Amino acid sequence: MFKIAIVEDEHDAAMALSEFLARYGKENGCEIQATEFSSALQFETSKQSFDLVFMDIQMPGINGMEAAQLMRTYDGETPIIFVTNLAKYAVRGYEVDALDFIVKPVTYGNFRMRMDKAMRHIRRNAGRSIVLNTRSGIRVLSLEEIEYVEVRQHDLYYHLVGKEQPLEIYGSLSAFEQEVAGGPFVRISNSCLINMNHVRQVRGCDCVTSNGDTLPISRSKKRETVDTITAFLSGSI
Structure with a gap:
């Protein structure tokens, strides 16, 4: 079952999204549980976890952008799709790592394309983890919490979301x-693999991660790296 939140103060718009989700689930053979919130405050105080959030931007009180910024302080992974009357409001989505946006009025064809992209994103990251033998014992890491892994001599350094110090493992x-x-990683050099979900910018021969680290892309791998990241972020792979 996929749990999806609809944060929308307009009743008709919320109902349309709920109906589209039900239709999408039926067409694609997946069970979807939609939960509606009539305000951003109601959503933020619910303390529930979701696989995907549809967030209206223009709402009274706390607007959708403010709610997304607050959400990102404790949840850096759950994909957000903004719903808005004007596309210009959605361009700020990069500030909160939004997956996509839909302009109202929402048509099912437009909705279906965004859902296809969201489902690829969710399924790529759902349930995958690795088991590491650390000095203090066995540790299980989900792939989504790994920003990048680099090798120095014979040790691997796992740089994790929200952690200042990497995890060092032989x-x-x-x-x-x-x-x-088959996961979201791409090799950007002989010494580094980066999680494409945490790429925030490709600048020249560098990748910038969500924690602000700047990682060099080797010259021989630049074209392949850029093409792979572009295809991944566009939902093509």
């Missing part, structure tokens, strides 16, 4: 790459 970068094959 190991091989090639072995890690094989273990996460």
Whole structure:
């Protein structure tokens, strides 16, 4: 079951999204549980977890952008799709790492394309984890909490979301790459694999991560890296 939140103060608009979700679930053979919130405050105080959030931007009180900013202080992963009357309001979505946006009035064709992209994103990250033998014992890491992994001599350094110090483990970068094959990682150099969900910018020969780290892309891998990241973020892979 996929749990999806609809944060929308307009009753008709919320009903339309709920009906579209039910139709999409029936067409694609997946069970979807939609929960409606009539205000951003109601959503923020619910303390529920969701696989996807549809967020109206223009709402009284706390607007959708403010709610998304607050959400990102404790949840950096759940995809957000903004719903708005004017596309210009959605361009700020990059500030909160929004997955996409839909302009009202929402048509089912437009909605279906956004849902296809969202479902690819959700399924890529759902349930995948790795088991590491650390000095303090076994530790299980979900792939979504790994920003990037780099090798120094014979040690791997796992840079994790919200952690200042990386997790240091003896190991091989090639072995890690094989273990996460089919996941959201791309090799940007001989010494580094980056989680594409945490790429915020490709600037020249550098990748900038969600925690602000700037990682060099090797010259021989730049074209392949940029093409792979572009296809991933556009939902093509």
